[in-house]
Amino acid sequence: MKSLLPLAILAALAVAVLCYESHESMESYEISPFINRRNANTFISPQQRWQAKAQERVRERNKPAYEINREACDDYKLCERYAMVYGYNAAYNRYFRQRRGAK
Secondary structure (H helix, E strand, O other), X not given: OOOHHHHHHHHHHHHXXXXXXXXXXXXXXXXXXXXXXXXXXXXXXXXXXXXXXXXXXXXHHOOOHHHHHHHHHHHXXXXXXXXXXXXXXXXXXXXXXXXXXXX
């Protein structure tokens, strides 16, 4: 009986400490994780947006050969499955490259 009272007090204290809701944790509820459609692009300036679009156009024009091969392989399901096992280079060679001597 003597040890039951301190054990109960200790358990109540543990529950109070573990279940305490501090004000720091409430800050996450104040800001919505989603932005409405009107304000979606306001954090990027028009100049930065233009630069990003220009950079993307340059990247699309100057793709390396392995990226072009990978995209071709991704569009063909059998090639994509083969690539998961043996790699994209082997899959592209198997499905898209002409074999030596054949035209």
